[in-house]
Amino acid sequence: MIDSSLIATANRACTLLYNYISQYNKGTYLLPVNVCPVVPLTFCLANVPFEFVDINKESLCIDKCACLDKIAENRGKYQGIVFVRTYGFLDDASVFFNNLHSLSLRLKIIDDRCLCIPNINTDMQGADMVLFSTGHCKQVDLGRGGLAIFSKIESIKIEGNLLYDGTNEVAIYKDAFLNNKLLEKIPSGWLSLDYLDIELRDYLSLIESSSQEHISHRYRLNEIYKSQLPESIQLPNKYQDWRFNIYVDVSLKNVILKSLFSNNLFASSHYYSANRLFDYDTYPISESLHSHIINLFNDKYYSVEKALSTCKIINKIINENRF
Template identity: 40%
Template sequence: MWVSANRASRVLYNFLLSIEKPDVFLVPANVCPIVLATFLKAKVSFRLVDIDQDSLCIDLIAVKDILSDSNTTFGLIFVRTFGHTGNCEADIVSMKSQYSNLKVIIDDRCLGIPELDQTRFSEEIDMTLFSTGYSKFVELGYGGFAWLSEKYHSRYHSPQIDYIEDAHEILVRKFNHAIQGRTPFNYDIENWLDDRDLPISLESYFSKIKSETPASLKQKSTLNAIYRQAVPQELWLGEEFNLWRFSILVSNKQAVLDSIFSAGEFASSHYASMAGIFDDTTAPVAESIHSQIVNLFNDYRFTEAKAKRVAGIVKKEAKK
């Protein structure tokens, strides 16, 4: 069953209200803070877990250790970091059969290629979530959708909520302040979540996704080729992370970013660890990766000339 809304966070919120809530959800420490705000709004408890050094997704070994606590019921949101393309479904599904206290699994693919073939989804994954909002693989400026397993077809609902657009901007500013200062985040805004449906029919929405996907793939392939040619290979994060942006690891991250912005170009640095901000845990792997990560743009905002300039700056800074 397909479900949709104007934002993927609203689809997630609706789902969290539709399930029989586990005691706690296990969430990767490098998750986008909007996801955690959605859990807080839905009044669903969560526990942040560090990430795996290779996949940069939630550490499944650590998850299994936590699941061994048989007195607690759990949910799991598996976030595909940077649109990670590795095949993780089998590992996730096997845990559901191995641990009876793992009640709900969400596969968050919001940074990946939207998948519209329903035959590719496992019934053991309760919800598989996609987004076509700002800076996503297919960027329409709106839209989130998900495939639900059969047992949630009759349960899923979308309650009416209050929404003030400015409240979302205030929430984001609060996130940024807490992340930059590494200070605890105080959740005290309730009307930030978009209450709108898709502005077009689901059929038209899927048609736009299908038509936009090849162009996005072509653009990313073109710019990624430029980065591969100019950026030293030892800096590459890995091909499985390059669908969203071309990501690199550098020891002098701030110098690289400063040089890029000083040249009138831009790059990003996602995602900071939420450990210690949304709870009192630590996540050394997530923190280490964030201290080195730089995401080079490969979407329609960038031209080949821009990519060449940024790649040249990265190469120059790497020599230092």
């Protein structure tokens, strides 16, 4: 088992991220533009600069070549990168991470695996920090909790020196996306910096038991989606762990979502390009992905019956709109 001195826990993954980038804050971080908005908002709270990078069309993760080019052209500018595992796809990024470190020894690589199942014995692949979450809507949903693994012993002290007043940052950024407007001001008061309220051993035990339940339920629902839905709209299996993702025509996406909601069923549209909260720049690959993707639920909140009904509605709409 990994040395516990290389592990840190907190009430949220964002708490761990905030403390880490506050410690290593002498430059700009590169973020994939399809990242969850709470990540750039965490950087804003920490007053650490960041730049968005579009994703790669094949991997759906941050464009590696663009990152390497940026750092090579200005090695003194960048402090780090957040590498997000899109839809929980855990490929081998070790060559990329090694190339990053060869360009800049001071560069900090944060491997954001918040959509993956936490595993303290995971291969870090050369990252400086691997970040997991057990918060709401994650694969292991405990309603709270973040877990970080470090390549070396870090002095991560969680100090409640931020204003916290219960501000709902999710409601704020969803409203901005819905109304296609920039954030009028960067929200504060939403991140409570605190330690996790259970011991590491108990936390890991909860993760283990919950992950087994999730894997079993996910397999059952994913098999329904795989067998009932057209193969042509399904993303490859490697992207189907966190949610079951389908790629539909732009004209049908909102039709499907509205029909599911009206039948007391649920699905989600994955994150808008996060830059839309801050500027009007265009990131074509990320924008295209968002325009087509629907996330179908395969977690404990969704039943076999709901999954079957979801497939019937999607198939009906697709069949009615065949050209």
